[in-house]
Amino acid sequence: MPPNARHAPGHLGRSSIPGEFRYNARMASRSFTVTCPCCQAKLTLDAELGAVISHEEPPRKRETENLGDAFSKLGSRSAEREERFRRGMEAEAQKGRLLDRKFQEGLKKAKDSPDPPRRPYDYD
Numbered sequence: 001m002p003p004n005a006r007h008a009p010g011h012l013g014r015s016s017i018p019g020e021f022r023y024n025a026r027m028a029s030r031s032f033t034v035t036c037p038c039c040q041a042k043l044t045l046d047a048e049l050g051a052v053i054s055h056e057e058p059p060r061k062r063e064t065e066n067l068g069d070a071f072s073k074l075g076s077r078s079a080e081r082e083e084r085f086r087r088g089m090e091a092e093a094q095k096g097r098l099l100d101r102k103f104q105e106g107l108k109k110a111k112d113s114p115d116p117p118r119r120p121y122d123y124d
Helices: 003-007 067-112
Strands: 030-037 043-046 052-055
Touching: none
Parallel strands: none
Antiparallel strands: 030 043, 043 052
């Protein structure tokens, strides 16, 4: 492209700098579609408003090739979830016993101690 062709009246607005667009009157009355280089989504842009009008997500890629593999992966995830739940339930049961034991030890210390507990306003 000749150096002065960028400023010609029929130029579509593309600058010599990659990724930069220039505004002109021909672009003002239309919208155009661009593909995102990162995620391959399709964006429809309005040139007049300078805003995205619509967004079309790219097609999702399959994680597994066949249905049997996907089903077995789902089953293993379910088993892992059940195991974590079971461990959480056991931890909660132990937590109750631990708190009860701590309370009993504190009560025993309070009974054995000859001094009454200090009141909050005694600290001043």
